[in-house]
Amino acid sequence: MQSWKRTDPPMHQPQQSKQENAGILNVSAYKFVEIDDIDALRAELQTRCDAHGLKGTILIAPEGINLFLAGPREHVTAIVDFLRADPRFADLAPKESLSTAQPFRRMRVKKKREIITMNRPTIRPSEGRAPSVPAQTLRRWLDQGHDDEGRPVVTLDTRNAFEVDEGAFDGCIDYRIARFSEFPAAVSANAAGLAGKTVVTFCTGGIRCEKAAIYMREAGIDNVFQLEGGILKYFEEVGGAHWRGNCFVFDERTALDPDLAPAKA
Structure with missing residues (x-):
């Protein structure tokens, strides 16, 4: 795994006002x-x-x-x-x-048969992960518009379309899938547009983008990373930089804002 320069922005400190009485x-x-x-x-x-x-x-x-x-x-x-x-x-x-x-x-x-359904039994993260990028590094890359080797950086949303509509990284690639099992076909149809770029896959907590990054690398797409810890870890460490909207979650809170507080309370 690539080692990262220690020039990343300081850790984000979430606002407490919305959560100070949360138990x-x-x-x-x-x-x-x-x-x-x-x-x-x-x-x-x-x-x-x-x-x-x-x-x-x-x-x-x-x-x-x-x-x-x-x-x-x-x-x-x-x-x-x-x-x-x-x-x-x-x-x-x-x-x-x-x-x-x-x-x-x-x-x-x-x-369950899979903890996240991709219908690709050869994708086995327990046998080796794709390289990951921490939140602070992704923010720095997005700030400067390229990675540390000068390649343009794009974020690729691995979530379903309705989740993306709640919020996502500015300018992210969104294949408008209805379920994660559609992701491999969507990547195959659009792989040419990723050539020469550094691709960072992301999802809510990391589970989908972990499988996605492995699949993309096995499909021959170079320079693919997964966002370590997903959107929620990104919010925790750097807040809402380069993010628009909120993050959909699968419970009655519906969505969290970049301070990790319920957005629709």
């Missing part, structure tokens, strides 16, 4: 790792989350885990700590935001 911690996290005890893990997580009074969704598949949890901080932290005690999930890195109300109606732990 619900919302976390999202995922990990691509082989899981062969899905049924036992699913049952254990359902029991523990119910005991802590949490709500949200956890998806478990042979390729990994994807979770969205909300509740009092100490109870959410207990589940994250439980997972991190398992060597498979030791480096789980949740993105956090706060809300004044519980954004989920129930707690569901579900067994």
Whole structure:
């Protein structure tokens, strides 16, 4: 993985005014790792989350885990700590935001074929990730209009069209897909327009752009990176620079603004 110059802008400090009275911690996290005890893990997580009074969704598949949890901080932290005690999930890195109300109606732990459906079984992030770019570096590249080797930089949104309509990076590439499984065909049809550019794929929390970047590299597209931690980590570290609108989220908050506060409260 490329090493980055330490000339990136300082970390963004989110405004607290919209969240100062918020008592619900919302976390999202995922990990691509082989899981062969899905049924036992699913049952254990359902029991523990119910005991802590949490709500949200956890998806478990042979390729990994994807979770969205909300509740009092100490109870959410207990589940994250439980997972991190398992060597498979030791480096789980949740993105956090706060809300004044519980954004989920129930707690569901579900067994799935994929934690994000691409229908490309040869794309296996657990066997090796595409290179990533941290938020501060992407902001610097967008500020200067090119990467550190002088190539023009473009951002490529891997989300569905209705999510993009809520907000996205200025001037991003948007293939207007209706579901993530349409992404490979869209890339193949438009690959020529990416030649000679550095492409940074992005999505809400990193899970889609991780698969997308691997697929693009395997398809022969050079200079492709994934935005580390997705939009939510970008908001956390650098705010709304080069961003328009909000970020759609799949819960009752509907969208978050660049300060990670509910945009439609």
